[in-house]
Amino acid sequence: MVRTAVAFSPGHISGYFRRVEGIGPEDTGSVGAGVVISEGVRSTVEPARETGVRVVRQGHASAGSPPVEYALDRLGVTARVTTECRLPIGAGFGLSAAALLATLTAVNHLFDLGLSPDEVAARAHEAEVLHRTGLGDVAASMSGGVVCRKGPGIHADITRIYPEEPFYAVSLGPLPTASVLSSPATMARIADAYPDRCPRDLADFCRLSRVFAEKSGLIVPEVHRVLEACDAAGVPASMTMLGNGVFACGDGAEQVLSLFGEAYTLRVARRGAYLIEAKP
Ligand SMILES: Nc1ncnc2c1ncn2[C@@H]1O[C@H](COP(=O)(O)OP(=O)(O)O)[C@@H](O)[C@H]1O
Ligand SMILES: CC(C)(COP(=O)(O)O)[C@@H](O)C(=O)O
CATH class of the missing domain: 3.30.230.10 (Ribosomal Protein S5; domain 2)
Structure with a gap:
């Protein structure tokens, strides 16, 4: 075996x-x-x-x-x-x-x-x-x-805080992390946009992230369209760093995101990496 x-x-x-x-x-x-x-x-x-x-x-x-x-x-x-x-x-x-x-x-x-x-x-x-x-x-x-x-x-x-409620994400495509991390100009804009405090809860996390995403200049038009739809529905949302995608929380989030692709329902993990099984 x-x-x-x-x-x-x-x-x-x-x-x-x-x-x-x-x-x-x-x-x-x-x-x-x-x-x-x-x-x-x-x-x-x-x-x-x-x-x-x-x-x-x-x-x-x-x-x-x-x-x-x-x-x-x-x-x-x-x-x-x-x-x-x-x-x-x-x-x-x-x-x-x-x-x-x-x-x-x-x-x-x-x-x-x-x-x-x-x-x-x-x-x-x-x-x-x-x-x-x-x-x-x-x-x-x-x-x-x-x-x-x-x-x-x-x-x-x-x-770490552990909210019970689910939240949601949609992906519009990849964004190679290395390409962003290798650009000094982008990294400088990101540093200027950084909100220097921790989130209180999931909704606060979404709002702080959104202010950062807008200031960072990382949002491409297709991601912006999703964020505007979330705004119109009163759903707190921001961009997945670093990907061409959006995460959102609260009532109505799943409905809005599913207009743009497969909406993933996600839970806040309770634990980190662990061994599942070993044979023999
Ligand atoms: N599920 C996976 N299994 C093995 N390697 C992976 C996996 N996901 C990502 N990688 C490695 O990381 C690279 C992509 O990194 P990155 O753009 O940071 O992805 P992510 O945003 O998913 O972390 C891939 O080219 C691959 O080398
Ligand atoms: C945003 C990122 C630099 C990359 O995240 P990912 O594309 O998911 O690998 C992350 O590691 C972080 O430091 O916050």
Whole structure:
């Protein structure tokens, strides 16, 4: 019987953020606020002679994930990895971080590496920052909640609140995170737009995020059309950072978003990455 380990990590929708530059990857990241979501990435890992990653979504598989391959390499292990997710990739749902956290959680168990959850997260965060696929998603997805990150990296001061109500998101397409993070002009506009306080609840999170999104200059016309429809319906909404998508909360949110695509109903996650099963 082939030995396998399976783990899950929640994704994370960032609402507003500001890059914080450190000396190395461990103290580089972002401050900001977002929601850790019930949807994420499930990763199945088995030992193999060479590393290979298969990324499965909606019955369609593609090969390769540079950040995940890098993280395995750094740990000195080779494995066959299959990641599965329902939400679209590259659309601001923090799935690169979720893929890393889920895969490394499974790898840690499968290869008896004895890493603590913080050490697993540190490896995931390093791979994210080096590949410019995210800054604050790993720190957020280490646990659940509506998060407010007050410093960069996984050891930052992070507050979490756990609202019960669902919220909603729609994706209009991907926005490569690396392209935005690599533009100094965009990063400067983002820094100026940053609202320097934590959200009180989900509706407050949506409103603070919206002010940030408008000032940041990141909103493209098709995202703006969705936001205007939300405004007209009195639904607090903003842009998924960093994706061409919209998240919204409260009564009527699902109806408005479903005019523009598949509206995902999301819950605030209660916990971070965890091992699901290991065989034998
Ligand atoms: N489900 C996944 N499984 C494996 N790798 C992933 C997954 N999602 C994202 N990645 C990696 O991250 C890159 C995209 O990063 P990014 O644009 O930050 O996506 P997201 O917004 O979903 O986090 C992909 O090209 C891939 O290398
Ligand atoms: C906004 C982002 C820099 C990227 O998020 P994603 O595109 O979901 O990987 C995030 O990591 C953050 O620091 O808030």
